Amino acid sequence: MAEVLVYVDHVDGAVRKPTLELLTLARRIGEPVAVALGNGAEATAEVLAEHGAVKVLTADAPEFADYLVVPKVDALQAAYEAVSAGGSLAAVLVPSSAEAKEIAARLAVRIGSGIITDAVDLEAGQEGPVATQAVFAASYTTKSRVSKGTPVITVKPNSAPVEAAPAAGAVEALTVSFGEKSTGTKVVSRTPRESTGRPELTEAAIVVSGGRGVNGAENFHVIEELADSLGAPSALARRRRRRLVPALQPGRPDRQVGLPAAVHRLRHLRRDPAPGRHADLEDDRRRQQGRRGPDLRPRRLRRGRRPLHGRPAADRRGQGPQGLTCASLAAPQSAGAVW
């Protein structure tokens, strides 16, 4: 059976959930061989084995922590060469975290392979793995393949369930020689992000998001409290940058959501619109266009953006006694990706 290389995203040995989801997808294509790098690499093996890794290639060296990205590319390339020497490597799968995507992309250049980023599903196909992408703020779904080299595919969180699938998970040390370019970017210091005790926004299944509807930063706590009761992260809804009301800078949301923050596909993300407004910017836009009729000016003259807010500010506010006019939620099964 063909092998699938799976890059492991972990913090000091604690494997992050998207990697376990990735193992579920990898098993659809072949036998997962995991690659874990850096401090705690060997400690990842047990949980990886429980989720289907037949082998875990590990390497640790100071370079992984002291220099940005390139040492990990060198190591992943070493793993690629070791496994493909066996002649049956079907794909390289990588979680869509910011760093892992960069590692995947540089590997793809080196091995002369195409890359697909941010897949939300993956199936085996006649001509190699078929990736589903949700594009243009999830208004389209595309199916793509890598047509040259060994497919390198990065996969978004929440794209597959985590499944138990016990396998051998034999730990093997990976021999890595670092290239001359590996020390180009020095990591001078590193401050771990303070944990809010809530799931990472990018990995959460439910996100509670608040915006102008709460009528001021001092009221953001209603969003926080709801988030806590759901075990979800909170977020500050963000319309286009210039339209963000400055007074509503974070009470303490975990992060901002909305264009163009790089946190797109969340399973149940709903933005909190101001009262009486629809949750989705694009739908807003279409409705407004509908109201005014199509723009008949020649395309060249249609440059400027139309105003998005025709409504007086007073109309967007208004908070009831329980401070909950901002709530807008969708059923889990109907919730698609929003930005």
Next chain:
Amino acid sequence: MSLRIVVCVKYVPDATGDRHFADDLTVDRDDVDGLLSELDEYAVEQALQIADEADDAEITVLTVGPEDAKDALRKALSMGADKAVHVEDDDLHGTDVMGTSLVLAKAIEQTGYDLVITGMASTDGTMGVLPAILAERLGVPQVTLLSEVSVEDGVVKGRRDGDSASEQLEASLPAVVSVTDQSGEARYPSFKGIMAAKKKPVQSLDLDDLGIDADEVGLEGSWTQVDSATERPARTAGSILKDEGEGGKQLAEFLAGQKFI
């Protein structure tokens, strides 16, 4: 010595417009209004700030894109960049990230550079990997996803806010930098800037000028293949609860009803 900064900017379909695909499954860039990718404004802004701090600097904005992509270059010029390079060639239609990065790397080398600055991701492809690929191709350090950046004595420093940690990074020039939307508001072009931009030079290059074969790029030369694109069915409206005293209860019921809690 003058500090040579190249800023990569992409011309993208307006995200508030009706973005869709053309028949060949590439982005329809003809029917939808385009503009300078919002995230690339941050790259132009940081270039301008770095140039301000330097004794002597020159900012070139570079795009690979169809004819209308000139609009993106003009916008960057009107913000204050000095000159522009536009790579345009019909054979580029349908190019994937490997092809686009190849073209950008050649154009950057031909222009000459000490520092390349890009946005964190485009607002159409949203891959967020092009800067890393550029660094790989150019063989220079990658200092990416910075929310703070400065250049002094041939060294670029910056803060990268990652998923699990915030890192202070440092590299010698030449280097490729990408900046995030947290790096600082981009300026609006002034009237003077807009007028001045009209006189700034825009160099046009095609594949021949860069010594790239047509079969290395475009749909044919692409290392990825899109087999289908399906429009999402119209979204059903979310529920809006109006709080007239019982909002909390209604919300709880809604959450329970949908099995959130």
